[in-house]
Amino acid sequence: MKERQQNFELLRIIAMFLIVISHVITHYIMADNLELSLVNEFLLTMLRSFIYICVNVYIIITGYFSVYAKQLKFRKLLNVILLPGFISAVLLIIMMAVGSIDFNIWRILGKLFATFRGEYWFISNYFALYLFIPLINKMIHSFSKKDIQQLIFLTFLVGSVWSFFLVNDEIVAFNSGFSLIFFIFLYIVGAYIRLYGAFYKDFTGRQYLNGYLMVGVLTGILQFILLQVDFLNYNGPFELVMSYAFFMFISTVTIKSQWINYIATYTLSVYLVHEQGQVRELIWNLPIVHQMINWSPFTFIPAIILVAALVFIGAWIVGWLLTNIFERLERRLYAWIDGKDWIKPEKLIKKVVK
Numbered sequence: 001m002k003e004r005q006q007n008f009e010l011l012r013i014i015a016m017f018l019i020v021i022s023h024v025i026t027h028y029i030m031a032d033n034l035e036l037s038l039v040n041e042f043l044l045t046m047l048r049s050f051i052y053i054c055v056n057v058y059i060i061i062t063g064y065f066s067v068y069a070k071q072l073k074f075r076k077l078l079n080v081i082l083l084p085g086f087i088s089a090v091l092l093i094i095m096m097a098v099g100s101i102d103f104n105i106w107r108i109l110g111k112l113f114a115t116f117r118g119e120y121w122f123i124s125n126y127f128a129l130y131l132f133i134p135l136i137n138k139m140i141h142s143f144s145k146k147d148i149q150q151l152i153f154l155t156f157l158v159g160s161v162w163s164f165f166l167v168n169d170e171i172v173a174f175n176s177g178f179s180l181i182f183f184i185f186l187y188i189v190g191a192y193i194r195l196y197g198a199f200y201k202d203f204t205g206r207q208y209l210n211g212y213l214m215v216g217v218l219t220g221i222l223q224f225i226l227l228q229v230d231f232l233n234y235n236g237p238f239e240l241v242m243s244y245a246f247f248m249f250i251s252t253v254t255i256k257s258q259w260i261n262y263i264a265t266y267t268l269s270v271y272l273v274h275e276q277g278q279v280r281e282l283i284w285n286l287p288i289v290h291q292m293i294n295w296s297p298f299t300f301i302p303a304i305i306l307v308a309a310l311v312f313i314g315a316w317i318v319g320w321l322l323t324n325i326f327e328r329l330e331r332r333l334y335a336w337i338d339g340k341d342w343i344k345p346e347k348l349i350k351k352v353v354k
Contacts, residue, residue, distance in 0.1 A: 007253040008061055009264035011246075016267040018054035020274065020315075021047070021308040027284045028293065029304070040300045042224050047301060048232050049220035053212075055122065055234050056243035059129070059183050063190025071134050075334070080130060084123045085112040086326045087272045087319070095278050120275055121178055129183045136184060140191050148192050149199070155185050160237045164229065177234025189244070198248065205252030212245040269319025274311050283311060 025048060028034075036044065089111035095101045096108075110117065118124045140148060159182065163173040174182035192199070203211070219238040223231040231238060274283060283289065293303045 005065075006255040006257060006260050007250050008064070009260050010253070010255055011057055011061060011250045012264045012267050013260070014250075015054045015057050016270050017308065017312055018051040019271060020312045021304065022051050022054060023274065023280075024293075024304050024308050024311070027280060028289060031284070034294075036300075037297055040297060042220075043301050044304075045224045045232075046217070046220035047304070049223060049238075050216045050242075052232055052234055052236070052239045053243040053246050055177065056186055056240065057247050059126075059186035060190035060193070060243065060247050062126075062129070063187035063192075064194045065190075066133055066187075067137055067140060067191035067194050069133055069137055072130070077130065079330070080123070080127045081115050082330075083323065083326055084120055084272050085114040087269065087322045088112075088114040088119060088276045090322055090325075091273065091276045091279050091318075095282070100282070101278060119277060120272065122271065125178070125180050125183050128180045129187060132184065133187075136187060137191070140188065140195075145196050148188065148196075152185070152189060152192060152199075155188075156237070156240065159185065160235050160240055163233075163235065164237075174235035182235055186243075190247075193247070193251075199244070203248070205249050208245045208249035208252070212242050212249060215242050215245065263316070266316055266320045266323055269323045270312055270315040273315040273319045273322070 025044065029044070089108050092101070092108055092111050096103045111119070114120060115123055115127050143151070158172055159174045166173060174185070215238050219231050219236075219242070222229070222238075230236075233239065273279060289307055292307055293300065295303065
């Protein structure tokens with residue numbers, strides 16, 4: 001990997017860590033309706049306002065690096081299909097082996113199709129986005145710079161700003177960011193940045209970072225004051241502005257560390273491990289998690305971040321192990337396929353002609 005890309009590999013790591021923080025909040029604190037002091041409620045709202053860029057920047061990175069792709073890569077497509085199912089199934093088998101879950105072969109087989117069954121909402125949407133990448137790129141390259149600007153601006157108004165005034169977020173909106181249409185929008189944003197740079201004016205890295213911080217503080221204050229309005233969505237206008245600002249800030253950062261590349265290689269596995277259905281339930285029901293977060297009101301926010309860091313590290317290690325096992329099996333499979341002349345497309349064509 002080229003050194004100029006290491007800043008974006010760092011962004012992948014940061015984004016995944018923010019995703020884990022969001023899951024600490026969603027799957028434990030909000031799920032259990034913890035009673036919080038006014039101070040901690042405010043601090044939690046501020047924290048949430050800064051982390052909702054996590055999914056957005058992941059997809060913007062994809063658009064940034066994939067805008068020149070003209071066709072799908074079969075092996076990457078297969079990887080997106082098989083790796084989530086492999087990790088999910090292996091984790092289920094392990095939990096069955098230790099006796100925490102009753103053995104059921106049909107549940108294991110179902111896990112193998114995790115991408116298609118929607119066990120991981122992000123993976124399913126990402127897979128769907130990947131299928132459309134060549135067509136989206138063809139459209140992008142046929143549009144002028146002004147056309148793409150108008151497309152992004154109108155989509156932002158309709159899918160982000162307008163959603164504030166809708167009584168039903170399923171109407172002309174992005175379903176709070178949990179949708180393929182929203183992913184396509186983010187992809188186009190990343191593609192535009194790669195092709196043309198900044199949307200309006202290119203600022204310094206410090207200015208982009210200050211913009212991210214100021215909008216984050218504003219979002220947190222508004223959410224804390226205006227409880228009836230939901231500012232904290234992936235597709236929220238403030239969160240989108242923050243995602244753009246943070247991405248542009250990272251684009252100005254220079255990093256030289258092969259460790260960044262190595263850690264980032266397995267960040268998606270962090271998501272696949274800790275969001276696997278049975279593992280997720282196990283993690284957030286651990287007494288130690290409850291004790292750490294509830295130990296003291298003064299350590300509430302630091303405890304959330306600490307728990308997220310421990311989950312990230314543990315999931316990364318497990319993900320690293322399972323991904324490497326999967327890749328070894330994958331290489332053997334491809335080696336076997338490559339050795340079969342009758343499977344090669346040119347051989348099939350000759351047989352059909354005969």
